[in-house]
Amino acid sequence: xxxxGYAEGVAEGFLFxxxxxxxxxxxxxxxxxISPRWNIFxxxxxxxxxxxxxxxxxxxVPHPDLLSVSAYYPTKTEPGQAFVRAETIRIGKxxxxxxxxxxxxxxxxxxxxxxxxxxxxxxxxxxxxxGPPAFPPPEECVRAEGPIAPEFVQNFDMWLTxxxxxxxxxxxxxxxxxxxxxxxxxxxxxxxxxxxLFADCLPPAIFNLIQPAWTPTLELTVHVRTRPSxxxxxxRFTTRYLQHGHLEEDGExxxxxxxxxxxxxxxxxxxx
Amino acid sequence: xxxxGYAEGVAEGFLFxxxxxxxxxxxxxxxxxISPRWNIFxxxxxxxxxxxxxxxxxxxVPHPDLLSVSAYYPTKTEPGQAFVRAETIRIGKxxxxxxxxxxxxxxxxxxxxxxxxxxxxxxxxxxxxxGPPAFPPPEECVRAEGPIAPEFVQNFDMWLTxxxxxxxxxxxxxxxxxxxxxxxxxxxxxxxxxxxLFADCLPPAIFNLIQPAWTPTLELTVHVRTRPSxxxxxxRFTTRYLQHGHLEEDGExxxxxxxxxxxxxxxxxxxx
Numbered sequence: 274x275x276x277x278g279y280a281e282g283v284a285e286g287f288l289f290x291x292x293x294x295x296x297x298x299x300x301x302x303x304x305x306x307i308s309p310r311w312n313i314f315x316x317x318x319x320x321x322x323x324x325x326x327x328x329x330x331x332x333x334v335p336h337p338d339l340l341s342v343s344a345y346y347p348t349k350t351e352p353g354q355a356f357v358r359a360e361t362i363r364i365g366k367x368x369x370x371x372x373x374x375x376x377x378x379x380x381x382x383x384x385x386x387x388x389x390x391x392x393x394x395x396x397x398x399x400x401x402x403x404g405p406p407a408f409p410p411p412e413e414c415v416r417a418e419g420p421i422a423p424e425f426v427q428n429f430d431m432w433l434t435x436x437x438x439x440x441x442x443x444x445x446x447x448x449x450x451x452x453x454x455x456x457x458x459x460x461x462x463x464x465x466x467x468x469x470l471f472a473d474c475l476p477p478a479i480f481n482l483i484q485p486a487w488t489p490t491l492e493l494t495v496h497v498r499t500r501p502s503x504x505x506x507x508x509r510f511t512t513r514y515l516q517h518g519h520l521e522e523d524g525e526x527x528x529x530x531x532x533x534x535x536x537x538x539x540x541x542x543x544x545x
Numbered sequence: 546x547x548x549x550g551y552a553e554g555v556a557e558g559f560l561f562x563x564x565x566x567x568x569x570x571x572x573x574x575x576x577x578x579i580s581p582r583w584n585i586f587x588x589x590x591x592x593x594x595x596x597x598x599x600x601x602x603x604x605x606v607p608h609p610d611l612l613s614v615s616a617y618y619p620t621k622t623e624p625g626q627a628f629v630r631a632e633t634i635r636i637g638k639x640x641x642x643x644x645x646x647x648x649x650x651x652x653x654x655x656x657x658x659x660x661x662x663x664x665x666x667x668x669x670x671x672x673x674x675x676g677p678p679a680f681p682p683p684e685e686c687v688r689a690e691g692p693i694a695p696e697f698v699q700n701f702d703m704w705l706t707x708x709x710x711x712x713x714x715x716x717x718x719x720x721x722x723x724x725x726x727x728x729x730x731x732x733x734x735x736x737x738x739x740x741x742l743f744a745d746c747l748p749p750a751i752f753n754l755i756q757p758a759w760t761p762t763l764e765l766t767v768h769v770r771t772r773p774s775x776x777x778x779x780x781r782f783t784t785r786y787l788q789h790g791h792l793e794e795d796g797e798x799x800x801x802x803x804x805x806x807x808x809x810x811x812x813x814x815x816x817x
Binding site for chain 1: 612613615617619620634635637640642644646652653656658660667668669670671672673674675720721751754755757763764766768770771784785786787788789790791793805808810812814815816817
């Protein structure tokens with residue numbers, strides 16, 4: 274009755290849900306279709322792959338919420354069919370753990386370990402040192418769009434803070450930060466399953482320092498801390514240590530209510 | 546000829562090397578002995594387990610240096626014999642990736658994914674935002690020792706900054722930080738293989754906020770950024786977000802030359 278919540282959205286087929294669906298195969302694995310819609314210049318986004326893989330595991334565990342995922346990317350995944358091997362390691366009372374391998378052409382392309390829990394049952398002390406960063410509101414930010422933006426960007430309503438957006442017009446801030454507001458353009462509300470995608474959704478923070486030709490992700494870990502409220506996500510990515518081409522990118526994701534909903538870190542390479 | 550380097554140290558048997566040795570079993574796995582020497586009140590330290598597991602994998606890959614390890618701890622490991630199943634996922638030119646399962650009583654206790662590289666071959670840009678934190682020198686810090694300290698602590702020469710050490714005498718700083726100087730007490734130089742242990746070597750940072758009965762690690766990821774120089778390591782661990790009992794602990798490890806050698810993050814629980 275007038276409800277346009279998540280369940281109905283899935284039935285209608287939001288892009289994220291359509292492109293992270295897995296189908297069981299006769300041998301107990303899962304088939305996934307790696308969509309080109311999340312490509313960054315021809316290559317599937319690492320956060321998207323870290324969301325597709327667990328979709329196979331999610332069916333095998335009793336807990337509803339992704340709590341943590343660590344994705345290793347030994348080699349490049351391509352858009353198209355993939356085989357997902359998911360295996361539970363332990364079904365616990367509070368937390369379930371499993372591993373997932375995404376294969377193409379018989380080769381492992383992504384290896385993931387993930388934990389699930391029921392975030393609504395989390396109990397224990399709360400002490401948060403800082404609230405969300407103070408950004409200008411979306412309407413005072415710079416929209417990520419335009420003919421040179423990767424396919425990926427078109428799936429979001431994405432606004433970079435003016436300082437972060439400097440790189441795009443040749444005015445690098447000199448500080449490796451990329452921050453802004455983001456939500457799915459088709460209205461799908463954010464949830465724990467989509468956090469890995471949001472954790473890798475902005476251009477690399479180091480673009481405000483240098484612009485390497487390629488910044489492949491080697492490892493990405495995302496912790497989901499709270500079920501996000503519907504609406505905007507406020508995201509901030511920073512790199513403090515670029516050493517001989519290796520760098521970390523640390524992400525914080527806040528929901529519209531000002532609650533930290535996810536933390537991420539990736540190890541990446543900056544290649545000329 | 547007067548060389549007292551790492552290779553000789555291994556032969557003599559530094560504690561870390563003796564307690565992370567693995568022996569091949571006839572079926573192609575590895576046997577490890579989880580030493581009680583790294584126990585924290587009866588339970589093996591998570592960083593130690595994240596160092597033992599890769600010891601099996603290190604023998605299978607051509608690259609010498611641990612670059613990244615992500616350890617998931619679905620259930621408690623006990624001191625004593627363990628079976629280590631290590632498998633390479635991909636041997637690449639720059640990076641090799643593999644997975645490791647540490648089993649006891651036929652059950653997976655720790656699941657690890659790790660990458661190896663040759664850190665001496667890393668090339669690319671360097672831009673480091675901050676140098677090592679300004680701590681008082683070790684002699685002006687507070688030594689971690691004494692009859693109530695866990696067995697674990699006795700293996701280190703470990704000095705906490707006065708502010709960090711406040712919790713031990715009931716003067717919590719109110720800021721979730723634990724910082725100090727640390728090195729192996731037997732003189733073993735730090736190296737990439739031992740970084741996971743150093744990444745989990747101090748009391749939990751939240752002890753300066755609250756002191757829960759138990760803070761089990763759910764997930765620990767360590768990135769090794771540079772081969773450390775011999776001598777002291779300067780370590781800082783902070784927790785910014787404790788939410789309903791879930792918390793991250795972020796670690797930075799600097800060597801005596803002032804170079805960042807490792808970054809770590811763990812997801813843990815604070816349980817009453």
